[in-house]
Amino acid sequence: MGFRVVAQNLIKTYKICFLPAFAPLLTFSLFISSLFRQTYPNNDKKRFGERKEVGVFSFVTEDLLEVEEKCIEVLMELNTPNKNQIPATNPLSQFEDSPVFNYINNLSPIELVKSMHNGQAFNFPSFASPLSVFASPQLSSQSDARSFMRRDQFSEPSKPELLQSKDENDTSIGVFEAAQLTGLSVEQSECSTPANSSKGVITKLPGEHMELAIEEPDTLKYYCASPDDNIIMVPLKAIIEPQMAGDPNERYCSRKSEKDLRKIGQTGQNEDEAGCDWVALISDVADILTLEPSIDEESAEKQKMVDPGTISFISNVLQAPQDNSDDSETSYYAGSSQQREIGEPGIQPVESGEQNEAHQTPSVFSGTLPDKPIVNDAAAKVDIRGKSYQSSSKQHKIRRRCLVFEMGAHKKKLAFESSSSTSSQSDHMGASIEKHATPRTDKGKTLSALPGRGIGLHLNALTATSSGNAVKIETLASGKQEISQPPSPAAHMASGLDPVSKSLALITVETDFVPFDNEDKVMENVPQTSMVVTEDFGISSPKMKRQKFEYLGASSCKRCNCKRSKCLKLYCECFAAGLYCIEPCSCLECSNNPAHEDTVLETRRQIESRNPLAFAPKVIRNSDSVSEFGEETNKTPASARHKRGCNCKKSSCLKKYCECFQGGVGCSSYCRCEGCKNTFGCKNGVEENDLKWGESKIHENTSNLNLLDIIEKGEDHPDLMVPSKDSRSPVHPQIPISGQLSGSSLCDVGPSTKMRPIQRFRTNFFYHQPKYEKHLQVIPEDETPEILNRNCLPTSGVKSVSPNSKRVSPPHHGFGPSTTWRRGRKLILRSVSPSPSLNPPCEQ
DNA sequence: GAGTTTGAAACT
C-alpha cells in the first residue's frame, strides 16, 4: 500500500472522528519511524535511500527519517498555543492541504513487503483446505466484518493482558471503528492472508534489533502490546499528553501515565480540548498500526531498556512538563503502584511478572493459533480468571483489545500458563506452540480447538464451546456487532460517547446477551462478546469486570458423554465443535484429544470430505447484507437460520431436540419438521397473515425496487431468495416476500411463514439464546460459505437434500419459472424497507 | 441417576 493511501485513510478515519488533522498523520509517521528505528537500529542516513522493510511495509529509509523530522516540526507547532485553533473537524480538504499531508504525498510509497510473514500472523488459520468448513465461512466474514476483528488482529498480541485504562479504551473504540472502515484496515486485512501473522500490518520486528526504550508498563498502556510497541507508543503518547492535560473532561483520558510522563520530564502541558480525543485517537492509531512485537521473548527482554534516542526524541516533541496531573487520576489506576514507580525517564524497567506475561502473550498467540489446537480447558480458564482478579490492577494496564482470531491462542496461553506455575512466564515465551497445545488435563483430555483448521474452526470452537472464558474474546468482535442492539455499541463508541458511556454501553450489551436460564448456554451465547467488550473497552470498574468474569467464568465448556463414538464423530459435541474433549467430559475411550491429533484430524478430514459443512456452524446468520438496507438486522435472531433445517417429528420444534430451537432460530423453509411450533419462528401457520401483508406491501416494494442492487446481490444469495412455497406453507407468488424484510435476514423475512422474522418479536431473544446463537454471532450470513448459501436457497418447501446441505432441490411451486421467481425475489429484497414491526410473529 | 425419547449422524 502506498504511504499516501495510508495517510489518506488515516485522515478519513480521523475526520470521521472529528479529530485534529495532524494527529493521525503524525502518529502514523512517528510510528513508522519508530518501527524503522527498531528494525534498523544501526541504520543511519548514510545508508538511507535504500528500501527497507518494516513489518509488512517497505519504504525508502530516507523518506522515513524525513517524515519523522517533519512530524516533529509539526508537533512542535501543534504544541504552540495556536494548535488549539485547529478545528476539531477539519474538512478533508484541509487535511490534504496540510503540510504533513503534502509532504507525505511526495514520499516514496510504502509498500507491503509481504502479506504474511508467518502463518501465525493473524491467527487466521490457514485457510487450509477449501473444504475446510471453518475456513471459508469465517474467512469471508472476517473481511466483511469490520468489527474489531481487524483491529484485534493488529493489536492482538498484547490484548489479552494489555489493560488499558477504560478511558482510553473507550475512547479508542470509536476510533477503531472508524479506522477499520478506512482502507488501511482493509488493506491490511486483505494483505494478510489467512495464515498470516496475526500481528497485523507490521509484523515482524526483529526483536534482537530492538533496543529502543520501553515505557513503563503503566505508561505504556497505550496500546503497547509488547515491549516493542511500547517503544513506539511512548513518543506518541508523549506527544499527545500535553494536549490533553488541561481538559477537565479529559479526566478519563489523563491517567497516571500523564504523571509518569511528567516524571520523565517530557510531558508538555496542553489545554487543548481535543486532548482527550487526541490521545485516544493516537493510541488507536498506534493500535492499528501496532505490530506484534517479535515473538522472540529474548528480544523482549532486550527491549526493556529504554532507548536514549527514543527518549530524546520524545523530549524534543514534548514541551513544557506538566504538573497538573491529579493524583486522583492516578488513583484510577490505584491498583498499580507500579506506575508511580516507573517515573524514571529513560529507565523502563519492565515489570517482571505480569508485564512479562503481556509480552509473552503475543508470542504465544502468534505461535499457536492457526494450526494448533486451542486449549479450552475450563480449569485453565478458571485459573486465568482467578488470576485476573488477583492481579486486577495489573491487568488493567495490560489489557488489550480482543483478538478475534487469536482467541485460540489466547486460550492456549492461558491454559498453558495455568498449567505451569505462573512465575516464569518468560519460559512460556519460549515454549513452542505445541507446548501450549499440550493438554494439561488429567484425562489427557484437553478441550481445545482442533488444530489445523481455519478460522472457522476457531470460531466454531469458541462459539460452540461456550467455554466462555477469556477465549471468547476473539469472537467477540464479530459477535458484538451482530448481536448488539440496533445502535451497535461500536457505533456508539464511534459516535463520540464519552468513555464512560461507551463502557457502559458495551457492558450493557454484554449483559443483555447473558442468557437466561442456562448458564452454560449463556456462556456460549454471550461469549466472545463479553470478553471482547471488556478487553476492548477496558472496563475500569472492578465490579464490572467481576461481573463479566462471572458470566464468562460460568463454566460452560462443551462436554460430551460419548460412549462409542470415541468422540470422533459428529455425535460428539466437542468434536463437532472443533474442540478436543476436556476433563469435564464423561466420554469413554475418547480419541478426541491432542494425543490423537492425527486421528482427529484425519477423521475430520474424512467427515469434511463427506460434508464440507459438517463442522460449520449450524446456524447461519444473515448479516451484512442486511446492513445494506440500513438496518442492523444482524443482531436479531430473525436473521439466523439453521443451516440445514431440522427434521423434527415429535418435538414440535419446541425442545432442544430441535436444532433450530436449540440454536434459537426459527424454522425455515429448509426444515422438514412436522407440526412445527418453534417459538423462534416458524415456517408454517403464518401463511395467511403473510400473504395479506405481502399483498399490501407489494406495491410499495416494487416502487422502491432497485435493480442494480438486485443484480449485485446475485441470485444465489440466500438473503435474496424468497422462500419457495412448500407443501406445508404455500406462499403467494406475488407476494414479495421481502417486503417485510426488515432488514434482517431476508430468508427469515417475508410473507412466507418460513421466512418470517418472527424472532424479532420475541421478547428478548438474547435472553433465550440457544447455543447455536453463538454461531450466529460468529458468522455473518454474508460470510457464509458459498456452498452454504446455495444450500440456503429458498428451495421449495420440499426438502430435497444434497449430501452436504441435504437440501438442494430447486424451487418449483407452480409459481412459474424459477428465473421469474428469482427476479421477483430479488426485486423484493431491494425494495424492502426495514420494518420489522410489520411482521407478525408466527403462531401456531 | 436410570431409563426413555428424540432426531442428527452414520451407515447400507
Next chain:
DNA sequence: CAGTTTCAAACTC
C-alpha cells in the same frame, strides 16, 4: 438417495 441403524443429547421420572 431413501431407508435404517447408531448415537448421544435431551428429557422424564
